[in-house]
Amino acid sequence: MSEAARRFPAPGSKAELEEGSALTPRFDATGLVTAVVTDAERGGLLMVAHMNAEALDLTIRTGIAHYWSRSRGSLWKKGETSGALQSVREIRVDCDQDAVWLKVSVAKPEDTCHTHRDTCFYRTVAMGPDGGRLTAG
Amino acid sequence: MSEAARRFPAPGSKAELEEGSALTPRFDATGLVTAVVTDAERGGLLMVAHMNAEALDLTIRTGIAHYWSRSRGSLWKKGETSGALQSVREIRVDCDQDAVWLKVSVAKPEDTCHTHRDTCFYRTVAMGPDGGRLTAG
DSSP states (O other): OOHHHHHHHOOOOOOHHHOOOOOOOOOOTTSSSSEEEETTTOEEEEEEEEEOOHHHHHHHHBBBEEEEEEETTTETTTTTSSOOOOEEEEEEEOOTTEEEEEEESSSSSGGGGGTTOOOOOOOOEEEEOOOOOOOOO | OHHHHHHHHHHHHHHHHHSSSBBEEEEEEESSSEEEEETTTTTTEEEEEOOOOHHHHHHHHHHOOEEEEHHHHHHHHEETSOOOEEEEEEEEEEETSSSSEEEEEEGGGGGGGTTTTSSSSOOEOOOOOTBBBEOOO
């Protein structure tokens, strides 16, 4: 039995996925769903990460955000080293159950991003026919 | 020359990716970056989608959100059929340039999700030791 199957039921029909009351995540070929993480108080986007079945299960059960680090190939309890632990206030799932939305309170906002910023999205992309340049803030 | 290379410079060093002013998206093995889409006025998360180089380039140049439909295997001008076009107010990119954040105004909010809702994230996941059940709203 796979890790995912041990922790979550297998996805059912399209109707069950979209309208059912069972969490049956559609993990991708590498066993991951996308996690979108926003600030529970201020609402802004903090980061995008990925979760395998173990990370999602631990997050639901403990209320502390866990992810799967693709670069390290290991479970990642966010903030375990830096102190920027994320307390999860709410979890939502999307229509086809391949993405989750976490609203979190961050213990140490200045270390939310590994670049020592309070969000990973600290640059704006210029728009228009000549767009594409990045500016800070 | 690949589609991505024709439209965007290749990613440089870690320092250039994180601190530079050039948009050099890190498309994954299937040629996609993750797009997180929030409501420019109300702030909530609307959907998570994916973009190939063409979709990202068109979005930057036209200000109308384009994605790559993984299920259909084709470019997807969001709302072209339903009328729920997304006018992009701001685009941000994350530290390692494999995800973008679009703040959009939606022409027809009730068709943002294909299930005829104003967000794809219409269900909450119960938390705690016995968590996992989904509830509407």
